[in-house]
Amino acid sequence: MEAVYTQGIWMAESLQERTRSQERLWLVVTHIGDPKAAFLLVFPFTYFISKRTGVAVLWVAAISEWLNLVFKWILFGERPFWWIGESHLFVSQQPKVHQFSSTCETGPGSPSGHAMVTGAVLWVVVSSLGSFLYSRTHSVVLSAVPYLLYVVTLVAVGISRVFILAHFPHQVIAGSITGFFLGVVLNHRVPEGRPLLFFFSISIGLMLSALMVHGGLQQLGIDPSWSIALAKKWCSRAEWIRLDTAPFSSLFRDCGALLGLGLAQYWKAGGWSLPWAPRALSLAISSMGLYHVHRLPLPVQSQGLFYVLFMVKFIMVPQIVMVLVPGLVHLFTHKKKKE
Template sequence: MEAVYVHGIWMAESLQQRTRSHETFWQVVTHMGDPKAAFLLVFPFTYFISRRTGVAVLWIAAISEWLNLVFKWLLFGERPFWWIGESRLFVNNQPKVHQFSSTCETGPGSPSGHAMVTAAVWWVVVSSLGSLMYSRTRSVVVSSAPYLFYVAMLVVVGISRVFILAHFPHQVIAGSITGTFLGIVLSQRAPEGRPLLFFFSFSIGLLLSALILHAGLQQLGIDVSWSIALAKKWCSHSEWIRLDTAPFSSLTRDCGALLGLGLAQYWKPGGWSLPWAPRALSLAISSMGLYHVNRLPLPVRPQGLFYVLFFVKFVIVPQIVMVLVPGLVHLFTHKKKKE
């Protein structure tokens, strides 16, 4: 693997030198590929276009990110920004690379979570759009356009992760392939209309199984938190280390979102039936609501309290999108029509 890592570092150096003028673009792309964006941006956008697709997006985002966490714990993938220093191979020939505010993630590096979750989630979107376009036009060429966009998006997200030194190229490729496979498999199994007990059991099951795996690895003498220490050691700015990039943050986000999805379908089975104009209004209000929920500051000490509140935050996300905002919009537009 050493040769693979070395080539990855030189590729990152070449990429930074050749495209440094596009630094802002790459950072925007890497934020758009963040698994968090699937919950806060892609989910509400798709839900108000197609309820089933929106539910599938949230479901697949949670499952794919959880699986990514498990793979990272088992594969022990390095990240470029700390491997450069830890390997001690570049003492006399330091690569000319730079870190960025989104570089210093604390989880292991393989496979890339950005690539994996993006590939899984956006497969649902582009396959639905491709099917719709084919049913309307009966043109294979026209209906293939979303898939070309899908490939281009995965390439750009992958390049952004290499550019900021968050991943090696092979980790991005592995994440993209795994995510695409998950998207294909899981997109046909969206849990629409399932009882609350299903989501509660699934959420608790994912949480407990991850904790059991974590405890089991520790019992075997494996330090599961090894990557956190390395990230803190080699990150060029300590303030770039954020608790919301830690593995347990991903776990609590996924479990919270799944429980929230179940609660939202329990409170309002079938969702609210809204015409297109109220749907657009609901999307705008929901997006503003999620923006402020995401920006809510959480105490980082004690860490247990942070994870509990992080869990609650993502339980709230589906309530805002599926129940509260469309319910209020329906109430307002219904009253307006009656008047």
């Protein structure tokens, strides 16, 4: 693997040198490809256009990110920003590369979570959009446009991850391919209309399964948290190391989102039936609400408390999008019509 990693470092150096003027673009793209964007941006946007697609996005995002966590624990992938120093292969010729605020993620690097979750979630969106366009226009060319945008987006996210030294090229390729297959498979198994017990069981099952994998690796003498020490050692700035990029953060996000999805469907099965204008209003209010929920500061002194509150945040996401905001908008517009 040394040859693959070394080649990846020189590719990252070349990419940074040749596209330095597009630095801001790559930073925006890497934020768009962040798994949490699927929960906070893609989910509400799609839900108010198509409830089934919105639920599918949340479901696929949670399952694919959970699988990505397990894969990372098992595959032990290095990250470029720490492998440059740890490998001791660049003593005579240091690569001219730079880190960024999004570089220093603390989990293992293979496969890329950004590429994997984006590939899975966007497949749900583009397949739904492509089918809709074909049903309305019967144009193969027009219905193929979303799939072209899908490929372009995946390539852009992959390039952005290599650019900021978060991943090697082979890791984003592996993540993209895995995400595509997961999107195809999971999109046909969306849990619509399932009871709350189903989501509670899935959430607890994913939590316990991940903890069993973590504990099993420890029993084998393998430290699943080996990457955290390396990230702290080689990150250019200490403040770029954030607890919300730790592997357990993604686990609690996924379990919280699925439990929240079950609660939302329990409180209001089928959701609220709203015309287009109230839907647009609901989307705007939901987006503002999720923005402020996401920005709520959490205590980092106690990791246990942080993870619990982090999970609560993502339990709230489906409640805001599927129940609270559309319910208030429905109540307001209903009263207005009666008057």
